[in-house]
Amino acid sequence: MRKLLSVLLAGALVLGTLTGCGSSSDTDATKNSTNTESSSTGESSDSKVIKVAASATPHGEILEQAKKILKDKGYDLQVTIFDDYVQPNQVVESDEFDANYFQHEPYLDSFNEEKGTHLVNAGGIHYEPFGIYPGTKKDLKDIADGDSIAVPNDTTNEARALLLLQDNGIITLKEGAGLNATVNDIIENPHNVKIVELEAAQVARVVDETAFVVLNGNYALQAGYKVSKDALAYETSDSEAAKTYVNIIAVKEGNEENEGVKALVEVLKSDDIKNYINETYDGAVIPFE
Template identity: 40%
Template sequence: MKKVLKLTALSAVSISLLAACGDEENNGAADNNNGGADVNEENNTEDAAEENNGEESEEAAEDSEPLTVGASNVPHAEILEFAEPLLEEEGVELEIQTFNDYILPNEALADGEIDANYFQHVPYLESQIEEHGFDFVNMGGIHIEPIGIYSQDYGSLEELPEGAEIIMSSSIADHGRILMMLEEEELITLEEGAGVEATIDDIAENPNDFNFQDNVEAALLPTAYDNNEGDAVLINSNYALDAGLSPTEDAIAMESADQDNPYANVVAARSEDENDARIETLVEVLLSDDVREYIEDNYEGAVVPVED
């Protein structure tokens, strides 16, 4: 009987020990599990942080990418070159790509080869959007380039003979401003309401029987003048300056460049980039007092800054 009791007591002790060991093992496993959870939580936090940092780095990289702007050689590229260090102070690196016509800068912008362009006035931009379906936006007007009338043989508009040949740009967007200019000089009369969209067909009265030739590309107008083609040639100031002409000294008449002039040259961008901080900064710098002073000092009325 005593032996049975001893065995029973021993069995009870053994069971207690086993139970205690089991509890320790379970507690250890729990601790291990908690440790694993902590590690997983740390890993997830680190992964999230790395992902956020990656996104921020990517955004920062985009913001720091150079801003490529297409421009005519004169005066647009010159103005951009002056503005380049001012932009750098604002954290924008500028790259300038020059063009010598009115077609390629918009095609390059549409194809994403450049981020913005600076060469065209508002009516031309609007006509290109309508004709080609470009998804562009006007980011802001910068300056006006008055068109000048140049002649090798005559010193004033009053001297132009009856039947004089007048050579003008083949760009339809320029016809309205040219014809309104001639109307202001009382050389022709346009149909009522013709305005900026006027064409040669809108001439109501032509008392001097001028012969208008509108088949010369704008970039070739200085060449036509040099070759003494026609009695008078109307040349955009950018091409006149690029050809070494001084609009304020060599032209026998110039278009008015007051702030009501609708032909301000603008910075254009794709609509998707309308809120691009780099382009917004570009426009702000181009409208700054520093750039305004540069334009006034260097072009002496051949290029007129718009009022901000």
């Protein structure tokens, strides 16, 4: 019996030495997510694990391309897909994941302030032009009194949506509202448009109920839209908003120089990944230089 116990303890110690960047613990938060982690089959026993939480489109798709390159560098990139904007930050804060890839820095800053988390930007990867897309109406010229327009309801993305509506003459915001704008900052609304505030993932689902919808780039892609073809108006690449809302790799403060994180960022900013982005997303996703 003692001999058997010694063998089991030795096995446990060996297993403990195989962990890499990622935490060995699992999280209940991933129960409602789709796990796309790579199988251990065919992986080197000494590969270093990088665990990343991500949105499905385009982040998860881009990471799948990075996975192949990172494997050649000795890393096992494991990606878990989440369908909300809260859990990916929580699992990085708790050290259950090494990084996440789904958000821009203004959202990260707002989340840290509201939730007391300690997450930082480890590298900017791409930006996604915000766009106004057709709902029950197909042309902004057809807007009429009392029409409704759906926008994301989180702090930073709502401001971005409202600024785009202002740029297209639908509303006017009070001077200085900028990236903190809310519906309370609307001072002119000539068509008495009703702004319908929804969780970002829900906006595309009301296209049959609202005249127009204003979508984040990733949710536009998930809904089957293409910026160049379907957007009635969108942020230009040189706009302040586009530059401000670069999607980043976020990590817990202190992990920016982790070798796995640095390798991940380096690969995501490589020419191979830039070419993939440009060839795949038709202007809906643009690499950040």
